[in-house]
Amino acid sequence: MSRPSPAGARSQRAHLAHLDHSIIALIRQRTEICLELAALRRAEGGPAIELARENEVLRRYHDALGPSGTSVALLLTELGRRAEGAVRAVE
Incomplete structure (x- = not known):
């Protein structure tokens, strides 16, 4: 198995950094939307x-990524x- 060239490795690391930035964003x-949905449910008298x-989310991630997907979910x-919890603590 051949080793990647230094330029190729730099390129792959840069690509991973870009992907990490996108995933974090x-x-x-996603977290902001979760907060909005929880507020809407509470305003309607339902559970947060x-x-x-x-x-459903756990199953979706498991189906797509296997057991590790469940951990991500x-x-x-x-x-x-x-x-x-942080929002409710401030209210």
Whole structure:
């Protein structure tokens, strides 16, 4: 197996850095939408968290990425819950 050239490795690292930046931006965007949805549900008299929806997310990620996908989905839902808790603590 041949080793990548230094220029090729730099290019791949730059590409990964770009992907990481995009993933972080998407996670922040997702967390913000979770906060908005929780506020809407509370305003309608419902629970801030819908466990059935969270389970759908877990299944979706598991189906797409396997067991590691479930771990990713758990982290994402936890970020939404932590952000929700932080907002309620300020209110």
